[in-house]
Structures are given as structure tokens and as C-alpha cells.
Amino acid sequence: MKRLLLPFLLGTAAWLAPGRSQAQEKPALNTAPPGAVPARPAPTRPAVDTTNVAPTIPVYTPGQAPAPAAAQPLPAPSQDSPSGLELPGREQARKAAEQHAEQYTKLFIYSGIGLGYSSYYGLSNFSFSISPAIGYRVTDRFSIGPGISYAYNYYGQDNGNGASSSVSTSNFGAKVFAQFRVIDQFFIHAEYESTKAQLLAFDQYNNYVGTVTRTVQTPLAGVGYRSQISNRAAADIVLLYNFQDNYNSIYPNPVIRFNFLFNIGR
Numbered sequence: 326m327k328r329l330l331l332p333f334l335l336g337t338a339a340w341l342a343p344g345r346s347q348a349q350e351k352p353a354l355n356t357a358p359p360g361a362v363p364a365r366p367a368p369t370r371p372a373v374d375t376t377n378v379a380p381t382i383p384v385y386t387p388g389q390a391p392a393p394a395a396a397q398p399l400p401a402p403s404q405d406s407p408s409g410l411e412l413p414g415r416e417q418a419r420k421a422a423e424q425h426a427e428q429y430t431k432l433f434i435y436s437g438i439g440l441g442y443s444s445y446y447g448l449s450n451f452s453f454s455i456s457p458a459i460g461y462r463v464t465d466r467f468s469i470g471p472g473i474s475y476a477y478n479y480y481g482q483d484n485g486n487g488a489s490s491s492v493s494t495s496n497f498g499a500k501v502f503a504q505f506r507v508i509d510q511f512f513i514h515a516e517y518e519s520t521k522a523q524l525l526a527f528d529q530y531n532n533y534v535g536t537v538t539r540t541v542q543t544p545l546a547g548v549g550y551r552s553q554i555s556n557r558a559a560a561d562i563v564l565l566y567n568f569q570d571n572y573n574s575i576y577p578n579p580v581i582r583f584n585f586l587f588n589i590g591r
Contacts, residue, residue: 428556430588435460435470435502437563437584443570443577448525450577451479458502460586466506474498474518476575480525482533494523494536496575498543510551514563518543522575541575544568549584557588 439454458472476496498520506512522541526534547565554560561584567576 428553428588429462429465430557430590431462432588432590433460433462433468434458434587434589435472435584437582439476439576439580439582441577441580443574445572448480448482452575452577453477454576454582456500456582458500460502460504467504469501469503472500472502474500474520476520476522478523478575490533492525492533492536494525496520496522496541498522498541504549506551510553512549512551514545514547514549514565516543516545516565518545520575522573524573524575527572539573541573542569543574543576545576545580547580551586559586560584561586 436457441452454476456474460470462468478494481491500518502516523536526537545565549563563582565580
């Protein structure tokens with residue numbers, strides 16, 4: 326039995342030897358772990374032109390805290406508002422008070438230009454006057470002040486038969502005025518002026534013989550309207566009546582004046 330078993334084992338080993346050699350010559354598979362495989366580079370994408378692209382608007386998501394707002398500087402305190410806070414209407418009231426203070430200062434310059442024309446018994450009279458003054462406001466409605474005046478008069482007379490003669494005079498005076506604002510921009514104006522005037526002299530036949538110098542008292546009163554140019558400047562048109570309108574008058578009726586007002590001081 327042992328003699329038969331030995332040859333059988335030798336024959337089996339000889340038969341299996343070629344198959345083992347062939348199996349060892351086959352290529353071995355890659356059995357490396359998955360992490361050892363090299364990663365491929367991600368493909369590059371072309372750049373996108375964002376010139377005409379609208380900005381992205383952030384969308385609020387429930388549960389997400391909103392972005393903190395930029396801190397605003399606190400208003401600075403002032404004399405009118407110690408806390409720095411302006412109540413509704415306070416700014417408008419403050420500006421109105423400032424405008425009123427500039428418009429109604431205590432002192433103002435009041436300069437007038439006057440024109441007039443009249444005719445007596447063939448004698449025509451054209452006058453031009455200028456009268457600067459300093460005014461003082463007792464209240465916002467009532468003001469008074471002194472001033473000076475200069476008046477120029479031109480007289481022309483028809484002597485008949487186409488003949489005429491003319492003469493001119495100059496007058497200097499001092500005056501006081503008073504003014505009261507009635508409603509809105511309408512006011513009443515009154516003046517009293519004392520003038521050293523050159524007057525025409527006539528004989529008993531009403532013929533012109535020359536000029537004489539006299540002191541003439543002139544009371545004037547009338548109404549006016551004021552047009553506000555700015556907070557400090559205004560222009561007036563005044564229509565006055567001369568209660569001393571006779572042959573000695575230096576202001577023939579009606580007396581029309583264009584006055585200019587400018588506030589000074591505070």
C-alpha cells in the first residue's frame with residue numbers, strides 16, 4: 326500500500342506545478358486603499374463679466390438677526406435747545422423770529438425822492454426833492470425820526486403872444502416825520518418841514534419881478550404802501566397832500582414820493 330501511495334503523490338505534484346507557475350505570472354490588481362488614489366483637478370470656469378449685473382439684495386431669513394445699523398451722531402445742544410432735540414415747529418418759529426428781528430430793528434435809514442407838478446394862473450411849477458432821514462421804531466407799527474431835505478423848483482410862465490419865461494429855485498430844510506403801519510404793508514405818513522426857500526415875487530399886477538428868501542412851514546400827510554425787498558430793505562410809494570399849498574409853497578399837490586428803507590443795527 327505504501328508503495329502505491331508514494332508514486333500517486335509524486336504524480337499529483339508534477340501535474341499541479343505548471344498551473345501554479347501560470348497563476349503567479351498573471352498581473353496583480355491594484356489593491357491600494359481608496360484614499361491613496363490621486364484626485365483629479367477641478368475644471369476651470371471662464372470669468373463672468375459683472376459690469377452690468379445688478380447688486381445682490383440681501384434677503385431676510387426668519388430667525389436671522391438683522392445687521393446692526395450705523396450709529397447716528399447725536400444732535401448738538403444749543404441755547405434754544407439744551408437737549409439738542411428740535412420739537413415740531415420750533416425751527417420754523419425760530420426762523421420767523423429771526424426774520425422779524427431783522428425786519429423790525431430799532432433804527433433804519435429812510436431816504437425819499439419826491440416829484441410834483443402844479444399850475445397857478447398860467448404859472449406852472451415842477452418840483453423835485455430828496456429827503457434822507459433816520460428813523461426810530463417805537464413799536465413794530467409806529468416810528469418817528471428827523472431828517473433833512475432839498476427841493477428844486479422849476480417855474481415856467483406864459484407871457485402871451487407866444488412869449489414865455491422861466492426861473493428855478495433851490496430850497497434847504499429840516500423835518501420830522503411819523504409813520505404808523507395800519508394793516509399788512511399799508512401805512513399812514515405825516516411830516517412837518519421848515520425850509521429856507523427861494524420864492525417868486527410878483528407885483529400888484531401879478532407880474533414876476535424876482536425871487537425872495539423866506540422860511541416856509543410845510544405840513545404833509547398821506548398814505549403809503551411798502552414792498553419788502555429783503556429782511557432789511559424795503560421800497561415805499563407815498564402819496565401826500567400839502568396843507569400849505571399856495572403861491573409860497575415849495576411842494577405842489579399832489580406830492581408823490583418814492584422812499585427807500587434800510588434797517589441798521591439790531
